[in-house]
Amino acid sequence: MMDQNLRLKLSICTDPVLVEPISDFLLGVTESAVEIDVADQDGRQYLNAYLAEADMEEGRRRQIILQIGAYLSELAKIFKVSEPSLAVSEYAEEDWGSNWKKHFIPFAIVPGLVIAPTWERYQAAPGEQVIVMDPGMAFGTGHHATTSLCLALVREVVERGGGSRVLDVGTGTGILGMAAALYGATRVLAIDNDPLAVAAASENVARNDLATVMEVSAAALEKVAGGYTLVVANIIHDTLLEMAGALARLVEEGGALVLSGILQGEQTENIVHCFSGLGFEPVRIDRLAEWSALLLRKGKG
Ligand SMILES: C[S@@+](CC[C@H](N)C(=O)[O-])C[C@H]1O[C@@H](n2cnc3c(N)ncnc32)[C@H](O)[C@@H]1O
Structure with missing residues:
Protein backbone atom coordinates (compact mmCIF):
# COMPACT_ATOMS: atom_id res chain seq x y z
CA MET A 1 0.00 0.00 0.00
CA MET A 2 1.30 3.48 -0.85
CA ASP A 3 1.47 6.41 1.55
CA GLN A 4 -1.52 8.74 1.77
CA ASN A 5 -2.15 11.32 -0.98
CA LEU A 6 0.42 10.06 -3.43
CA ARG A 7 -0.13 9.92 -7.17
CA LEU A 8 1.80 8.35 -10.01
CA LYS A 9 4.03 10.32 -12.31
CA LEU A 10 4.94 8.62 -15.58
CA SER A 11 7.98 9.77 -17.52
CA ILE A 12 7.98 8.56 -21.08
CA CYS A 13 10.73 9.00 -23.67
CA THR A 14 9.52 8.35 -27.20
CA ASP A 15 9.91 8.80 -30.90
CA PRO A 16 8.12 12.11 -31.71
CA VAL A 17 5.58 10.31 -33.94
CA LEU A 18 4.02 8.70 -30.84
CA VAL A 19 3.65 11.91 -28.78
CA GLU A 20 0.11 12.63 -29.95
CA PRO A 21 -1.39 9.14 -29.55
CA ILE A 22 0.31 8.71 -26.16
CA SER A 23 -1.01 12.10 -24.96
CA ASP A 24 -4.51 11.25 -26.23
CA PHE A 25 -4.44 7.98 -24.34
CA LEU A 26 -3.09 9.43 -21.10
CA LEU A 27 -5.48 12.38 -21.11
CA GLY A 28 -8.54 10.57 -22.37
CA VAL A 29 -8.24 7.17 -20.73
CA THR A 30 -6.21 7.72 -17.55
CA GLU A 31 -7.28 11.37 -17.04
CA SER A 32 -3.70 12.49 -16.61
CA ALA A 33 -2.28 15.96 -16.94
CA VAL A 34 0.41 15.68 -19.61
CA GLU A 35 3.46 17.85 -20.09
CA ILE A 36 5.50 17.54 -23.28
CA ASP A 37 9.13 18.62 -23.40
CA VAL A 38 10.91 19.73 -26.52
CA ALA A 39 12.90 17.15 -28.44
CA ASP A 40 16.24 16.21 -26.96
CA GLN A 41 19.39 16.08 -29.08
CA ASP A 42 18.80 12.44 -29.97
CA GLY A 43 15.50 13.44 -31.61
CA ARG A 44 13.31 11.81 -28.96
CA GLN A 45 10.65 13.60 -26.94
CA TYR A 46 9.87 13.49 -23.23
CA LEU A 47 6.38 13.37 -21.74
CA ASN A 48 5.52 13.63 -18.07
CA ALA A 49 2.02 12.47 -17.13
CA TYR A 50 0.49 13.11 -13.70
CA LEU A 51 -2.31 10.65 -13.01
CA ALA A 52 -5.49 11.92 -11.35
CA GLU A 53 -6.12 8.82 -9.22
CA ALA A 54 -4.56 8.99 -5.72
CA ASP A 55 -3.47 6.33 -3.23
CA MET A 56 -3.78 3.32 -5.51
CA GLU A 57 -3.67 -0.16 -4.07
CA GLU A 58 -0.57 -2.06 -5.19
CA GLY A 59 -2.66 -4.32 -7.49
CA ARG A 60 -4.30 -1.39 -9.22
CA ARG A 61 -0.98 0.41 -9.54
CA ARG A 62 0.59 -2.63 -11.20
CA GLN A 63 -2.44 -3.04 -13.49
CA ILE A 64 -2.26 0.61 -14.66
CA ILE A 65 1.47 0.43 -15.31
CA LEU A 66 1.06 -2.84 -17.24
CA GLN A 67 -1.84 -1.37 -19.26
CA ILE A 68 0.20 1.70 -20.20
CA GLY A 69 3.28 -0.42 -20.97
CA ALA A 70 1.22 -2.70 -23.24
CA TYR A 71 -0.29 0.31 -24.99
CA LEU A 72 3.18 1.80 -25.61
CA SER A 73 4.44 -1.48 -27.13
CA GLU A 74 1.34 -1.78 -29.30
CA LEU A 75 1.75 1.79 -30.58
CA ALA A 76 5.44 1.22 -31.36
CA LYS A 77 4.46 -1.83 -33.45
CA ILE A 78 1.69 0.06 -35.32
CA PHE A 79 3.97 3.01 -36.12
CA LYS A 80 7.06 0.81 -36.67
CA VAL A 81 9.30 2.81 -34.30
CA SER A 82 11.34 1.78 -31.26
CA GLU A 83 9.41 1.15 -28.08
CA PRO A 84 9.13 4.17 -25.72
CA SER A 85 10.77 3.91 -22.30
CA LEU A 86 8.56 4.28 -19.23
CA ALA A 87 9.71 5.34 -15.75
CA VAL A 88 7.28 5.55 -12.84
CA SER A 89 7.65 7.71 -9.73
CA GLU A 90 5.33 9.22 -7.11
CA TYR A 91 4.48 12.76 -6.18
CA ALA A 92 2.45 14.46 -3.47
CA GLU A 93 -1.16 15.55 -3.96
CA GLU A 94 -0.57 19.29 -3.47
CA ASP A 95 1.32 19.31 -6.75
CA TRP A 96 -1.47 17.66 -8.67
CA GLY A 97 -4.02 20.48 -8.67
CA SER A 98 -1.49 22.98 -9.92
CA ASN A 99 -0.07 20.54 -12.48
CA TRP A 100 -3.53 19.68 -13.74
CA LYS A 101 -4.53 23.30 -13.95
CA LYS A 102 -1.24 24.25 -15.53
CA HIS A 103 -1.78 21.72 -18.32
CA PHE A 104 -5.52 22.02 -18.84
CA ILE A 105 -5.35 25.28 -20.72
CA PRO A 106 -7.82 26.69 -23.29
CA PHE A 107 -7.31 24.99 -26.64
CA ALA A 108 -9.07 24.91 -30.02
CA ILE A 109 -10.27 21.35 -30.38
CA VAL A 110 -11.35 22.03 -33.95
CA PRO A 111 -10.83 25.37 -35.69
CA GLY A 112 -13.19 27.94 -34.15
CA LEU A 113 -14.22 25.87 -31.10
CA VAL A 114 -12.24 26.39 -27.88
CA ILE A 115 -12.49 24.26 -24.73
CA ALA A 116 -11.66 26.42 -21.71
CA PRO A 117 -11.39 25.36 -18.04
CA THR A 118 -13.71 27.00 -15.52
CA TRP A 119 -10.88 28.79 -13.71
CA GLU A 120 -9.76 30.70 -16.83
CA ARG A 121 -11.45 33.84 -18.07
CA TYR A 122 -11.06 33.05 -21.74
CA GLN A 123 -11.67 35.96 -24.13
CA ALA A 124 -13.18 34.53 -27.33
CA ALA A 125 -11.92 35.95 -30.60
CA PRO A 126 -14.59 37.18 -33.05
CA GLY A 127 -16.44 34.22 -34.56
CA GLU A 128 -14.99 31.77 -32.03
CA GLN A 129 -17.22 29.45 -29.94
CA VAL A 130 -16.23 28.47 -26.40
CA ILE A 131 -17.25 25.54 -24.20
CA VAL A 132 -16.34 25.97 -20.53
CA MET A 133 -15.83 22.82 -18.46
CA ASP A 134 -13.72 21.22 -15.75
CA PRO A 135 -11.48 18.27 -16.53
CA GLY A 136 -11.64 14.97 -14.72
CA MET A 137 -15.43 14.86 -14.20
CA ALA A 138 -16.23 12.39 -17.00
C1 LIG B 1 -15.64 7.40 -24.92
S1 LIG B 1 -16.78 8.22 -23.90
C2 LIG B 1 -17.34 9.52 -25.00
C3 LIG B 1 -17.69 10.82 -24.30
C4 LIG B 1 -18.00 11.97 -25.24
N1 LIG B 1 -19.19 11.71 -26.01
C5 LIG B 1 -16.85 12.26 -26.19
O1 LIG B 1 -17.01 12.07 -27.38
O2 LIG B 1 -15.78 12.68 -25.72
C6 LIG B 1 -18.12 7.06 -23.91
C7 LIG B 1 -19.27 7.41 -23.00
O3 LIG B 1 -20.31 6.47 -23.28
C8 LIG B 1 -20.95 6.09 -22.07
N2 LIG B 1 -21.58 4.78 -22.30
C9 LIG B 1 -20.99 3.56 -22.41
N3 LIG B 1 -21.92 2.60 -22.64
C10 LIG B 1 -23.13 3.23 -22.68
C11 LIG B 1 -24.48 2.80 -22.88
N4 LIG B 1 -24.76 1.51 -23.07
N5 LIG B 1 -25.47 3.72 -22.86
C12 LIG B 1 -25.18 5.03 -22.65
N6 LIG B 1 -23.93 5.51 -22.45
C13 LIG B 1 -22.92 4.62 -22.47
C14 LIG B 1 -19.83 6.10 -21.04
O4 LIG B 1 -20.35 6.26 -19.73
C15 LIG B 1 -18.99 7.30 -21.50
O5 LIG B 1 -19.40 8.50 -20.87
Whole structure:
Protein backbone atom coordinates (compact mmCIF):
# COMPACT_ATOMS: atom_id res chain seq x y z
CA MET A 1 0.00 0.00 0.00
CA MET A 2 1.30 3.48 -0.85
CA ASP A 3 1.47 6.41 1.55
CA GLN A 4 -1.52 8.74 1.77
CA ASN A 5 -2.15 11.32 -0.98
CA LEU A 6 0.42 10.06 -3.43
CA ARG A 7 -0.13 9.92 -7.17
CA LEU A 8 1.80 8.35 -10.01
CA LYS A 9 4.03 10.32 -12.31
CA LEU A 10 4.94 8.62 -15.58
CA SER A 11 7.98 9.77 -17.52
CA ILE A 12 7.98 8.56 -21.08
CA CYS A 13 10.73 9.00 -23.67
CA THR A 14 9.52 8.35 -27.20
CA ASP A 15 9.91 8.80 -30.90
CA PRO A 16 8.12 12.11 -31.71
CA VAL A 17 5.58 10.31 -33.94
CA LEU A 18 4.02 8.70 -30.84
CA VAL A 19 3.65 11.91 -28.78
CA GLU A 20 0.11 12.63 -29.95
CA PRO A 21 -1.39 9.14 -29.55
CA ILE A 22 0.31 8.71 -26.16
CA SER A 23 -1.01 12.10 -24.96
CA ASP A 24 -4.51 11.25 -26.23
CA PHE A 25 -4.44 7.98 -24.34
CA LEU A 26 -3.09 9.43 -21.10
CA LEU A 27 -5.48 12.38 -21.11
CA GLY A 28 -8.54 10.57 -22.37
CA VAL A 29 -8.24 7.17 -20.73
CA THR A 30 -6.21 7.72 -17.55
CA GLU A 31 -7.28 11.37 -17.04
CA SER A 32 -3.70 12.49 -16.61
CA ALA A 33 -2.28 15.96 -16.94
CA VAL A 34 0.41 15.68 -19.61
CA GLU A 35 3.46 17.85 -20.09
CA ILE A 36 5.50 17.54 -23.28
CA ASP A 37 9.13 18.62 -23.40
CA VAL A 38 10.91 19.73 -26.52
CA ALA A 39 12.90 17.15 -28.44
CA ASP A 40 16.24 16.21 -26.96
CA GLN A 41 19.39 16.08 -29.08
CA ASP A 42 18.80 12.44 -29.97
CA GLY A 43 15.50 13.44 -31.61
CA ARG A 44 13.31 11.81 -28.96
CA GLN A 45 10.65 13.60 -26.94
CA TYR A 46 9.87 13.49 -23.23
CA LEU A 47 6.38 13.37 -21.74
CA ASN A 48 5.52 13.63 -18.07
CA ALA A 49 2.02 12.47 -17.13
CA TYR A 50 0.49 13.11 -13.70
CA LEU A 51 -2.31 10.65 -13.01
CA ALA A 52 -5.49 11.92 -11.35
CA GLU A 53 -6.12 8.82 -9.22
CA ALA A 54 -4.56 8.99 -5.72
CA ASP A 55 -3.47 6.33 -3.23
CA MET A 56 -3.78 3.32 -5.51
CA GLU A 57 -3.67 -0.16 -4.07
CA GLU A 58 -0.57 -2.06 -5.19
CA GLY A 59 -2.66 -4.32 -7.49
CA ARG A 60 -4.30 -1.39 -9.22
CA ARG A 61 -0.98 0.41 -9.54
CA ARG A 62 0.59 -2.63 -11.20
CA GLN A 63 -2.44 -3.04 -13.49
CA ILE A 64 -2.26 0.61 -14.66
CA ILE A 65 1.47 0.43 -15.31
CA LEU A 66 1.06 -2.84 -17.24
CA GLN A 67 -1.84 -1.37 -19.26
CA ILE A 68 0.20 1.70 -20.20
CA GLY A 69 3.28 -0.42 -20.97
CA ALA A 70 1.22 -2.70 -23.24
CA TYR A 71 -0.29 0.31 -24.99
CA LEU A 72 3.18 1.80 -25.61
CA SER A 73 4.44 -1.48 -27.13
CA GLU A 74 1.34 -1.78 -29.30
CA LEU A 75 1.75 1.79 -30.58
CA ALA A 76 5.44 1.22 -31.36
CA LYS A 77 4.46 -1.83 -33.45
CA ILE A 78 1.69 0.06 -35.32
CA PHE A 79 3.97 3.01 -36.12
CA LYS A 80 7.06 0.81 -36.67
CA VAL A 81 9.30 2.81 -34.30
CA SER A 82 11.34 1.78 -31.26
CA GLU A 83 9.41 1.15 -28.08
CA PRO A 84 9.13 4.17 -25.72
CA SER A 85 10.77 3.91 -22.30
CA LEU A 86 8.56 4.28 -19.23
CA ALA A 87 9.71 5.34 -15.75
CA VAL A 88 7.28 5.55 -12.84
CA SER A 89 7.65 7.71 -9.73
CA GLU A 90 5.33 9.22 -7.11
CA TYR A 91 4.48 12.76 -6.18
CA ALA A 92 2.45 14.46 -3.47
CA GLU A 93 -1.16 15.55 -3.96
CA GLU A 94 -0.57 19.29 -3.47
CA ASP A 95 1.32 19.31 -6.75
CA TRP A 96 -1.47 17.66 -8.67
CA GLY A 97 -4.02 20.48 -8.67
CA SER A 98 -1.49 22.98 -9.92
CA ASN A 99 -0.07 20.54 -12.48
CA TRP A 100 -3.53 19.68 -13.74
CA LYS A 101 -4.53 23.30 -13.95
CA LYS A 102 -1.24 24.25 -15.53
CA HIS A 103 -1.78 21.72 -18.32
CA PHE A 104 -5.52 22.02 -18.84
CA ILE A 105 -5.35 25.28 -20.72
CA PRO A 106 -7.82 26.69 -23.29
CA PHE A 107 -7.31 24.99 -26.64
CA ALA A 108 -9.07 24.91 -30.02
CA ILE A 109 -10.27 21.35 -30.38
CA VAL A 110 -11.35 22.03 -33.95
CA PRO A 111 -10.83 25.37 -35.69
CA GLY A 112 -13.19 27.94 -34.15
CA LEU A 113 -14.22 25.87 -31.10
CA VAL A 114 -12.24 26.39 -27.88
CA ILE A 115 -12.49 24.26 -24.73
CA ALA A 116 -11.66 26.42 -21.71
CA PRO A 117 -11.39 25.36 -18.04
CA THR A 118 -13.71 27.00 -15.52
CA TRP A 119 -10.88 28.79 -13.71
CA GLU A 120 -9.76 30.70 -16.83
CA ARG A 121 -11.45 33.84 -18.07
CA TYR A 122 -11.06 33.05 -21.74
CA GLN A 123 -11.67 35.96 -24.13
CA ALA A 124 -13.18 34.53 -27.33
CA ALA A 125 -11.92 35.95 -30.60
CA PRO A 126 -14.59 37.18 -33.05
CA GLY A 127 -16.44 34.22 -34.56
CA GLU A 128 -14.99 31.77 -32.03
CA GLN A 129 -17.22 29.45 -29.94
CA VAL A 130 -16.23 28.47 -26.40
CA ILE A 131 -17.25 25.54 -24.20
CA VAL A 132 -16.34 25.97 -20.53
CA MET A 133 -15.83 22.82 -18.46
CA ASP A 134 -13.72 21.22 -15.75
CA PRO A 135 -11.48 18.27 -16.53
CA GLY A 136 -11.64 14.97 -14.72
CA MET A 137 -15.43 14.86 -14.20
CA ALA A 138 -16.23 12.39 -17.00
CA PHE A 139 -14.74 11.32 -20.32
CA GLY A 140 -14.69 14.01 -22.96
CA THR A 141 -12.74 17.18 -22.30
CA GLY A 142 -11.85 17.08 -25.96
CA HIS A 143 -8.32 15.75 -25.59
CA HIS A 144 -9.10 12.34 -27.03
CA ALA A 145 -8.71 11.80 -30.77
CA THR A 146 -12.17 10.24 -31.09
CA THR A 147 -13.82 13.31 -29.57
CA SER A 148 -12.17 15.69 -32.03
CA LEU A 149 -12.93 13.36 -34.96
CA CYS A 150 -16.63 13.31 -33.95
CA LEU A 151 -16.72 17.08 -33.48
CA ALA A 152 -15.56 17.71 -37.04
CA LEU A 153 -18.29 15.40 -38.41
CA VAL A 154 -20.98 16.84 -36.11
CA ARG A 155 -20.11 20.32 -37.32
CA GLU A 156 -20.24 19.20 -40.96
CA VAL A 157 -23.74 17.71 -40.51
CA VAL A 158 -25.23 20.49 -38.37
CA GLU A 159 -23.85 23.34 -40.47
CA ARG A 160 -25.34 21.70 -43.58
CA GLY A 161 -28.76 21.89 -41.94
CA GLY A 162 -28.90 18.45 -40.30
CA GLY A 163 -29.23 19.68 -36.74
CA SER A 164 -32.92 20.10 -36.08
CA ARG A 165 -32.96 17.12 -33.69
CA VAL A 166 -29.71 15.66 -32.34
CA LEU A 167 -29.19 12.65 -30.08
CA ASP A 168 -25.80 12.32 -28.32
CA VAL A 169 -25.43 8.75 -27.02
CA GLY A 170 -22.73 8.30 -24.32
CA THR A 171 -22.38 12.03 -23.82
CA GLY A 172 -19.65 11.96 -21.11
CA THR A 173 -19.05 15.62 -20.29
CA GLY A 174 -21.72 16.62 -22.84
CA ILE A 175 -19.11 17.92 -25.26
CA LEU A 176 -20.56 16.62 -28.56
CA GLY A 177 -24.13 17.65 -27.74
CA MET A 178 -23.01 21.09 -26.57
CA ALA A 179 -20.94 21.56 -29.72
CA ALA A 180 -23.97 20.56 -31.85
CA ALA A 181 -26.04 23.19 -30.00
CA LEU A 182 -23.37 25.85 -30.59
CA TYR A 183 -23.20 24.93 -34.29
CA GLY A 184 -26.94 25.55 -34.55
CA ALA A 185 -28.83 22.39 -33.56
CA THR A 186 -32.30 23.32 -32.36
CA ARG A 187 -32.96 20.34 -30.01
CA VAL A 188 -30.36 18.06 -28.41
CA LEU A 189 -30.97 15.06 -26.17
CA ALA A 190 -27.82 13.68 -24.50
CA ILE A 191 -27.84 10.35 -22.65
CA ASP A 192 -25.31 8.35 -20.65
CA ASN A 193 -25.55 5.24 -18.48
CA ASP A 194 -22.95 6.58 -16.00
CA PRO A 195 -24.60 8.78 -13.33
CA LEU A 196 -21.35 10.75 -12.90
CA ALA A 197 -21.37 11.60 -16.61
CA VAL A 198 -25.04 12.66 -16.44
CA ALA A 199 -24.22 14.94 -13.48
CA ALA A 200 -21.13 16.37 -15.21
CA ALA A 201 -22.94 16.96 -18.53
CA SER A 202 -25.93 18.59 -16.77
CA GLU A 203 -23.60 20.94 -14.92
CA ASN A 204 -21.74 21.78 -18.14
CA VAL A 205 -24.98 22.44 -20.05
CA ALA A 206 -26.12 24.87 -17.34
CA ARG A 207 -22.69 26.51 -17.11
CA ASN A 208 -22.67 27.10 -20.89
CA ASP A 209 -26.26 28.44 -20.94
CA LEU A 210 -27.47 25.69 -23.27
CA ALA A 211 -30.33 24.31 -21.14
CA THR A 212 -33.01 25.75 -23.44
CA VAL A 213 -31.65 23.64 -26.32
CA MET A 214 -30.06 20.61 -24.67
CA GLU A 215 -31.48 18.06 -22.25
CA VAL A 216 -29.32 15.50 -20.40
CA SER A 217 -30.81 12.21 -19.26
CA ALA A 218 -29.90 8.83 -17.79
CA ALA A 219 -32.60 7.20 -19.98
CA ALA A 220 -31.59 3.89 -21.57
CA LEU A 221 -31.15 4.05 -25.35
CA GLU A 222 -33.96 1.50 -25.86
CA LYS A 223 -36.40 3.87 -24.09
CA VAL A 224 -35.60 6.87 -26.31
CA ALA A 225 -38.35 7.60 -28.85
CA GLY A 226 -38.60 9.64 -32.01
CA GLY A 227 -36.59 10.25 -35.14
CA TYR A 228 -33.39 12.31 -35.09
CA THR A 229 -31.73 14.17 -37.94
CA LEU A 230 -28.35 13.35 -36.36
CA VAL A 231 -27.36 10.64 -33.90
CA VAL A 232 -23.78 10.66 -32.59
CA ALA A 233 -22.18 7.94 -30.47
CA ASN A 234 -18.52 7.87 -29.45
CA ILE A 235 -18.47 4.55 -27.57
CA ILE A 236 -16.33 1.44 -28.00
CA HIS A 237 -16.78 -0.82 -31.05
CA ASP A 238 -18.37 -3.76 -29.19
CA THR A 239 -20.99 -1.53 -27.54
CA LEU A 240 -21.77 0.14 -30.87
CA LEU A 241 -22.45 -3.28 -32.40
CA GLU A 242 -24.72 -4.18 -29.47
CA MET A 243 -26.57 -0.89 -29.87
CA ALA A 244 -26.72 -0.99 -33.68
CA GLY A 245 -30.44 -1.82 -33.99
CA ALA A 246 -31.48 0.89 -31.52
CA LEU A 247 -29.19 3.52 -33.08
CA ALA A 248 -30.46 2.69 -36.57
CA ARG A 249 -34.10 2.99 -35.45
CA LEU A 250 -33.53 6.47 -33.99
CA VAL A 251 -32.08 8.05 -37.16
CA GLU A 252 -34.82 9.39 -39.42
CA GLU A 253 -34.82 8.51 -43.14
CA GLY A 254 -32.09 10.60 -44.84
CA GLY A 255 -30.60 11.45 -41.43
CA ALA A 256 -26.98 11.13 -40.32
CA LEU A 257 -25.19 8.80 -37.91
CA VAL A 258 -21.72 9.70 -36.57
CA LEU A 259 -19.83 6.89 -34.83
CA SER A 260 -16.41 6.69 -33.20
CA GLY A 261 -14.50 4.83 -30.51
CA ILE A 262 -13.57 2.52 -33.38
CA LEU A 263 -10.03 1.41 -34.21
CA GLN A 264 -8.87 1.57 -37.82
CA GLY A 265 -8.89 -1.69 -39.76
CA GLU A 266 -11.05 -4.62 -38.72
CA GLN A 267 -13.23 -2.68 -36.26
CA THR A 268 -14.01 -0.02 -38.87
CA GLU A 269 -14.86 -2.70 -41.45
CA ASN A 270 -17.17 -4.46 -38.94
CA ILE A 271 -19.07 -1.25 -38.24
CA VAL A 272 -19.48 -0.39 -41.94
CA HIS A 273 -20.68 -3.94 -42.63
CA CYS A 274 -23.14 -3.96 -39.70
CA PHE A 275 -24.72 -0.57 -40.50
CA SER A 276 -24.84 -1.26 -44.25
CA GLY A 277 -27.05 -4.21 -43.33
CA LEU A 278 -29.30 -1.79 -41.44
CA GLY A 279 -29.80 0.52 -44.42
CA PHE A 280 -26.91 2.99 -43.93
CA GLU A 281 -24.37 4.16 -46.50
CA PRO A 282 -20.90 5.31 -45.40
CA VAL A 283 -20.39 8.92 -46.53
CA ARG A 284 -17.04 9.70 -44.92
CA ILE A 285 -14.44 7.96 -42.76
CA ASP A 286 -11.97 10.23 -40.93
CA ARG A 287 -8.85 8.89 -39.23
CA LEU A 288 -6.58 10.18 -36.49
CA ALA A 289 -3.81 8.18 -34.82
CA GLU A 290 -5.21 4.65 -34.57
CA TRP A 291 -8.86 5.79 -34.50
CA SER A 292 -11.63 6.15 -37.10
CA ALA A 293 -14.85 8.15 -37.09
CA LEU A 294 -17.63 7.36 -39.54
CA LEU A 295 -20.36 9.51 -41.04
CA LEU A 296 -23.20 7.30 -42.32
CA ARG A 297 -26.44 8.30 -44.01
CA LYS A 298 -29.72 6.40 -43.61
CA GLY A 299 -31.36 5.37 -46.88
CA LYS A 300 -30.24 6.25 -50.37
CA GLY A 301 -31.59 9.76 -50.66
C1 LIG B 1 -15.64 7.40 -24.92
S1 LIG B 1 -16.78 8.22 -23.90
C2 LIG B 1 -17.34 9.52 -25.00
C3 LIG B 1 -17.69 10.82 -24.30
C4 LIG B 1 -18.00 11.97 -25.24
N1 LIG B 1 -19.19 11.71 -26.01
C5 LIG B 1 -16.85 12.26 -26.19
O1 LIG B 1 -17.01 12.07 -27.38
O2 LIG B 1 -15.78 12.68 -25.72
C6 LIG B 1 -18.12 7.06 -23.91
C7 LIG B 1 -19.27 7.41 -23.00
O3 LIG B 1 -20.31 6.47 -23.28
C8 LIG B 1 -20.95 6.09 -22.07
N2 LIG B 1 -21.58 4.78 -22.30
C9 LIG B 1 -20.99 3.56 -22.41
N3 LIG B 1 -21.92 2.60 -22.64
C10 LIG B 1 -23.13 3.23 -22.68
C11 LIG B 1 -24.48 2.80 -22.88
N4 LIG B 1 -24.76 1.51 -23.07
N5 LIG B 1 -25.47 3.72 -22.86
C12 LIG B 1 -25.18 5.03 -22.65
N6 LIG B 1 -23.93 5.51 -22.45
C13 LIG B 1 -22.92 4.62 -22.47
C14 LIG B 1 -19.83 6.10 -21.04
O4 LIG B 1 -20.35 6.26 -19.73
C15 LIG B 1 -18.99 7.30 -21.50
O5 LIG B 1 -19.40 8.50 -20.87
